[in-house]
Each structure stands twice: as C-alpha cells, then as structure tokens.
Amino acid sequence: MIHNTDENLLDIADLTKVFSLRQGFSTTKLVAVDKASFVLKATQPEIVALAGESGSGKTTVARMILGLTEPTSGIIRYKNKNLTQLTRQEKRSWFLKEVQPIFQNPFATFSPLKRIETYLFETASNYNVVEKENVNQYVDDILNLVGLSLAEISGRYPNELSGGQAQRVSVARALITAPSLLVADEPVSMVDASLRMSIVNLFRQLKDEQAVSVLYITHDLATAYYAADRIAIMLGGWIVEYGSVEKVLGQPLHPYTQNLKQSIPDPDPDRKWEGQINLAVLETDEFTNMGCKYASRCPEVMEVCKQKIPTDFLVEDRTVKCFLYEDKNQA
Ligand SMILES: Nc1ncnc2c1ncn2[C@@H]1O[C@H](COP(=O)(O)OP(=O)(O)O)[C@@H](O)[C@H]1O
Ligand SMILES: [Mg+2]
Structure with missing residues (x-):
C-alpha cells in the first residue's frame, strides 16, 4: 500500500473492527473489518467504490470514517x-x-412532519455557512447543483417527494457545508431502478464540477463500474482486490472478483442500467477458518490457502490478496 499522506485526502490503514457478541454467558468475537487499507487521493477528486456482498463490512468502514x-x-x-x-x-x-x-434511506433522515427545505436552512444556520440575508440564494444555488430548486421543493413535506428527489435533497443538505468528501452508503439502493443512474451521475457531476470526492459504498457492481474511478472489493472484512475500475472489474485477478465479473454486463456507457446486480452472499461460517476467507469456494484453491492468510500482492497496478500472485511483487 502506498501511504504518502500528502497525496491523500483520506488514508485508511489496517483498519479493523471487532464486535463482541454476547451469547448467554459466552462472548464471541466478530471481525467485521479486518485490516482494510485504501486511500482517496488528494491530487484530484475521485470516486472510490467500496463494493461487497451484504455483511462484508462496508457500513462498518463508513461508520468508522464518520466517527x-x-x-x-x-x-x-x-x-x-x-x-x-x-x-x-x-x-x-x-x-x-x-x-x-x-x-x-433518504426518508429516514427527514421527519414526515417537517417541511423539507427546513433541513437545508437548519444546516446552513448550524454551520453558519452564509450571511442570513443571502441564505435563500445560497440554498437555491445548492439545490441547483442537484437538479432541484428552492421554488420546486418549498413548502413540501417528505412524503410529497419521490425517492429520487428525496435523495437529491439529502445530497443537497450534505453539500451545504461545502464538503470535500461524501461518504455515501448504498445511496441508490432505495431509489427506483429507473432513477438510480441519475443519482450516480450526480456524484460524477459533483466530482467534476464541484471537486467533491465520494466514497461510494454499494453492493451493486453495475453502478460501481459506472460511477467509480477506483474500486475496493470487500469480502468478509478484507479488501481482496483494489485498483482502477477498468483493471479490477475489466480484468479481475482475484478469483472472487473473477466470479463477480460474470454477473457484470458489458462496460458500455450508453447501455441502460436498469437491472441491479447483487453480489452473492457467502455463509459466514466460511470465514471461521484460518486461511483465505474465500478458500472454501475458490475454484483455484491451493493447500497454502487453507493454512495461511494471504497478504496484499501488487500486480498490474492493483493489489490482490491471493496466493496465486505470491511470486509477483508484494505490496
Ligand atoms: N453493531 C454491531 N454489533 C455487532 N455486529 C455488527 C454490528 N454492526 C455490524 N455487525 C456485523 O459486522 C458485519 C459487517 O456488517 P456491515 O458493516 O453492516 O456490512 P455491510 O455494510 O457490508 O453489509 C456483519 O456480520 C454484521 O452483522
Ligand atoms: Mg451496509
């Protein structure tokens, strides 16, 4: 892993979260995130996807970043x-x-009894981002960034908005403080399939035009492929492959990523992305062995995979946590 911090906006190194679960009188430990390392670069804004099946540790990573x-x-x-x-x-x-x-869920953050624009004005006032007399203009400008306007949403309650509109308002609220980084945890999974790509496009537009970086967390590889510059694939708390989207999803090296690729449609930006591709869910007891977390399902499993935990190997501009690449450069 490269850890030249001057060049990084966000630098995650060996991040680990162990939950202790009490079951009767005994306590079992669950390693939700297991020495995960990745960065978002500071040299230019970028969208990094954190993709993985349900339970792979994505939300726990997000929650640790958010404190x-x-x-x-x-x-x-x-x-x-x-x-x-x-x-x-x-x-x-x-x-x-x-x-x-x-x-x-954009609706979970909005009270059904409160006019939706209130949230934008409250955030502007809490963080004191603009003079009082300019706040209407400021909020309208921010709403324009997400394809809405103050006139459009004024006086409306959350239940009067579509899921797509509500998610746009929550993005607008996030933008009020002029952030450099959005941590978006499954931001489109509750949005209608037909509107999903427009929200994903919004992130790309914010990156290009407002220099906002995004950690885009998803279990949907199609939107990750479309949205992200780089991607980290999570499996059981590990990041098993990490690099540019073109490399990792275009020519995956880790057997797990290769398995996932079979479910990704052709990388054609003009095609319609109406379907959603879900990552397979592994049984959690597959993670209890000492070796590679993918060993029990891996078509290329070797003896060493059952005995030792693989480290990250640097191969073709990405890191791969797999013994198949042991003879190549180590990261
Ligand atoms: N507060 C918690 N207490 C105990 N276990 C948790 C807690 N939060 C998450 N987990 C467990 O950690 C693992 C990773 O969960 P999570 O980060 O939510 O994954 P994802 O977002 O990829 O679905 C899961 O096995 C989940 O059950
Ligand atoms: Mg989650």
Missing part, C-alpha cells in the same frame, strides 16, 4: 490528520463540515 463507530485498531487520516486525535473543536468546526454522510 460513529470506534475502530478496534488501525488508522484513519483525513487531510493528514489522524481522526482519533482530533479535538472536539476540530471535529465540530472542521471535520463535520468536510466529510458528509449520505445514507441509504
């Missing part, structure tokens, strides 16, 4: 600052403006 879950070990640096070392003041006046979450 909602405490890491068990590992480091999260944002703009060169170690997040666990931020003072309360730095957190409130800096970090919470810089890094904004987008959640799966």
Whole structure:
C-alpha cells in the first residue's frame, strides 16, 4: 500500500473492527473489518467504490470514517490528520463540515412532519455557512447543483417527494457545508431502478464540477463500474482486490472478483442500467477458518490457502490478496 499522506485526502490503514457478541454467558468475537487499507487521493477528486456482498463490512468502514463507530485498531487520516486525535473543536468546526454522510434511506433522515427545505436552512444556520440575508440564494444555488430548486421543493413535506428527489435533497443538505468528501452508503439502493443512474451521475457531476470526492459504498457492481474511478472489493472484512475500475472489474485477478465479473454486463456507457446486480452472499461460517476467507469456494484453491492468510500482492497496478500472485511483487 502506498501511504504518502500528502497525496491523500483520506488514508485508511489496517483498519479493523471487532464486535463482541454476547451469547448467554459466552462472548464471541466478530471481525467485521479486518485490516482494510485504501486511500482517496488528494491530487484530484475521485470516486472510490467500496463494493461487497451484504455483511462484508462496508457500513462498518463508513461508520468508522464518520466517527460513529470506534475502530478496534488501525488508522484513519483525513487531510493528514489522524481522526482519533482530533479535538472536539476540530471535529465540530472542521471535520463535520468536510466529510458528509449520505445514507441509504433518504426518508429516514427527514421527519414526515417537517417541511423539507427546513433541513437545508437548519444546516446552513448550524454551520453558519452564509450571511442570513443571502441564505435563500445560497440554498437555491445548492439545490441547483442537484437538479432541484428552492421554488420546486418549498413548502413540501417528505412524503410529497419521490425517492429520487428525496435523495437529491439529502445530497443537497450534505453539500451545504461545502464538503470535500461524501461518504455515501448504498445511496441508490432505495431509489427506483429507473432513477438510480441519475443519482450516480450526480456524484460524477459533483466530482467534476464541484471537486467533491465520494466514497461510494454499494453492493451493486453495475453502478460501481459506472460511477467509480477506483474500486475496493470487500469480502468478509478484507479488501481482496483494489485498483482502477477498468483493471479490477475489466480484468479481475482475484478469483472472487473473477466470479463477480460474470454477473457484470458489458462496460458500455450508453447501455441502460436498469437491472441491479447483487453480489452473492457467502455463509459466514466460511470465514471461521484460518486461511483465505474465500478458500472454501475458490475454484483455484491451493493447500497454502487453507493454512495461511494471504497478504496484499501488487500486480498490474492493483493489489490482490491471493496466493496465486505470491511470486509477483508484494505490496
Ligand atoms: N453493531 C454491531 N454489533 C455487532 N455486529 C455488527 C454490528 N454492526 C455490524 N455487525 C456485523 O459486522 C458485519 C459487517 O456488517 P456491515 O458493516 O453492516 O456490512 P455491510 O455494510 O457490508 O453489509 C456483519 O456480520 C454484521 O452483522
Ligand atoms: Mg451496509
């Protein structure tokens, strides 16, 4: 892994989360995120996808970045600052403006009894982002960025909006503080299939025109392929393959990614992406062995895979956590 922090907006190194689950009198440990490492570059805005089946640890990674879950070990640096070392003041006046979450269900964040524009005005006022007399213009400008206007949503309640519109409003709310990074956890999975690509396009547009980077978390490889510059594939808390989308989804090297690729349609940007491709769900007891977490399902499994945990090997501009590539350069 490259850890030249000056060049990174977000730098995740060996991030680990172990949950302790109490079952009667005994406690079992669940490793939800297992030494995950990836970066978002600072040199230019980018969209990095974190993709994996349900339960692979994506949301736990997001929650640790957002400060909602405490890491068990590992480091999260944002703009060169170690997040666990931020003072309360730095957190409130800096970090919470810089890094904004987008959640799966836009309606869950809006009260049904509150006019939707209230959220935008409240956020603007809480963070003191603009003079009072300019706030209407400011909110309208932000809504324009997401393809809406203040006139359009004024006076309306959440239930009067479509899922797509509500998600646009939650993106607008996230943009109020002029963040550099959006952490979007399954932001389109509750949006109608026909509107999904328009939301994904919105992220690309925000990257290109507003220099906003996005950590795009999804279990849907089609939108990941379309939206992201780079991608990290998660499996059982590991990142098993990580590199440019063209490389990782175009010519996957890890047997797990290769298996996934069979479910990805041709990379044609003009085609319609109406379907959603879900990653297969593995049985969790497959992860209890000592070796590779994919060993029990891997068509290329070797003896070593059942005995040792693979490290990250650097092959063809991406990292691959697989012994097949052991004789190549090690990351
Ligand atoms: N608060 C928690 N307590 C215990 N286990 C949890 C908690 N949150 C998540 N997990 C477990 O951690 C694993 C990863 O979950 P999650 O990060 O939500 O995965 P994903 O977002 O990829 O579906 C799952 O096995 C899940 O059951
Ligand atoms: Mg999740």
